[in-house]
Amino acid sequence: MRNLFSSSPSYARRMLFLSVIAGVLLLVDTTTQWLKPARSWIAELTIPIFSVALLPRWVNETVNEFADAANLKEKSKLQEVELLILKGRLQRMADLSAENSRLRTLLNATEILQHSVLVAELTGVSPDPLSHTIIINRGKDYKVFEGQAVLDADGLMGQVIEVYSTSSKVLLISDSSHALPVQVLRNGMRSIAEGYGDFRHLALRYVSTIADIKVGDQLVSSGLGGRYPAGYPVGIVASVDTISGNPYLAVDIKPSAQIDQSRYLLLVSQTVEKFGASKNAR
């Protein structure tokens, strides 16, 4: 029975000691940048285990995809049609961008933005329900930089917040610490879309009750703030409600990107080209 009495205070002391160590780490981590290099190589170490954790999901997806041949055939047919449509649009695009650059010269705009993309694959998802961050398999080796915009096939998904040597961490637009300048495609009205910790919803804050916004309006990134490139789809207005006593509308947005499902992502980088240089490229 000796340890019933003698060891209890030592447990308390041990608990306090370890908690203080963790607490100091916590404060250093949240208030300073000192742990950043350590974080970088820790992130490298966690990647294999993250990919093991992702296995069941990939297996499930692959099995679903290849389970029946009919489904696969139909999918490939659909993709062929989609490709044809996109190619058709692309032909028009060449014409439009030529026209656009002519008009920009008329307006005395001196530079043109060229967007290039890099394909990345999802390798990890944060286990914390409050932090909507993911890990992707491109890092310094592919010249990924902090603040780079991340897309999936349907729309904007987030931005890179930490870059490691072969991977990087992406903050999703649905994270509750994330806000993104947008505009309504129909009339150019500017606003800010905020995440609130739900993968399937974003909210527009401080939209006046007399603002011209309707259900079904398409929202695109406005490019203000300098982080995101302009013109990428963000979402569609799903509902607009007036709340009595509230001077602002409650606007609910359904994100275009499949934020919690996409596996392959695009990293966009924009390079500014002077007009003289871009003429030769065309």
Place this chain on the structure above:
Amino acid sequence: MPDKNYSLYFYSTISLFMALLLQITPVFGSTVYWRPQFLLLVVSYWLLKKQRQYGIAFAWLAGMLLDIFSGQMLGRYAITFSFCAYILILLNKRFYHFGLLPQAFLVFLLVLLNQLLLASISLLYRTDWSIVMLIAPAITSALIWPPLSLLMNRLPKGGRLNQDNLFENQG
């Protein structure tokens, strides 16, 4: 009996690893709020079963591991896990007198305590904790505790949770 301990460490490492995988496997939508605290449950199991081998430092290390994987605020799970471990060690002598259902209730309280601590630490820089995030993991953890502890009793290092450590702790 060093070889016996090796197999014990082997099984505990494997079970911790499985719990970590369950904890970081991505799930769709808001189901993520209802994910039980697998790692805390497995840590609690080993703490209750082998109090001589596993103490607060073990819980602290497991918490640190989860911190590394959750990727933000390094050290908060370490704090909450070591506090929960401390509470468990204080309760240990009582815990094995209970059946599975009262144990599940205690697990509910323990995970709730863990979530409350996590929320209060997270207040350092974000305030968007909701009541669901406090209670949902506690409920699912309590539900999963009986099958989990029965399953882990089946490990070759076996024996029932309740009687085994009664004798070991007094040695």
